[in-house]
Amino acid sequence: MPSDQGRWPVREGPIDCAYSDDGVRVVLDGSPRTVRAALAVTLGALAPLRLSRDTIQSLELVLAEVMNNIVEHAYADVPSGRIELRVDLRNGALSCQTLDDGAPLPRGLVPDPPRPEPADAPQGGFGWLLIKSLVSDLDYVRAGRRNRLRFRLPVVQAA
Template sequence: MSRRLFTAPGMISDGETGSPRREPAGRVSAPSTGEGFHLCFEADPCTVRRVLGQAVAELARGLSRDDAGTLELALAEVLNNIVEHAYDGRTSGQVEVCLHREAGWICCRIVDSGHAMPALTLPEGRMRPLPPRLDDLPEGGWGWSLIRTLATDLAYRREDGSNYLTFRLPLSR
């Protein structure tokens, strides 16, 4: 009831795609008591940027600046990982993002049909000590440590060739 579909230019809404991995409509949206966001789109960096803008605009109403920032950053890191790793830079991959607000939380579910997580396990994302030499500083690899810092109740499963990631983001108010 509270689920809404959004379609932007170049994006495919749930109702229009014939993708075989699409779930029956009744399973797509989690029970929601607040505003929701649901979108399917091609996994590439420019589309990810547009989706983040839409998701934040849709869910951030009434959120504090910090909470909106948390949502945008956590979602960006998850979606970037899907583009770079699950789909390996291929352009044909679809991603489904389902978000809804519930009490003091934003509940997130992200589905893709790219490669499975190695060993079917989420990366630990441990923050490494800073190296003493500037030359040895990492130029990436912060994605999972950021996600783990920002999100709670992270869960991953692989089912029927798709990756399902769920997590919750706490709202400060």
């Protein structure tokens, strides 16, 4: 990623990006198609960090779950909304943050669903269990009309 001025912006359709030497900021329209494109842009921007395949796959999985939850639930009653994503490498982990102006999480808390028995498991509904199993320091705050979700993902550098 170029570092001539620390950050440089890129506009790719409904996605705005700002890259730096240690991370990326992506602002996107909240739609399933744009979430997929934003994931590709984000992972591409982080390629120079030489993250391991496991780290990249975990990051992609978590970000897809988080941003699709925003689209499906926070913006369920509105035609479209904006999502801001920041991912920065800090102290051996990826510090991630999403911001949106959608509906708050129920009870103002990250869901804590029980782990279902495999035989009784419904299809779907495992997103928060998956997220919680892969990240640390998961934190949600509703500030005014804005949702902020932060978490850290341990990093393994590629060989």
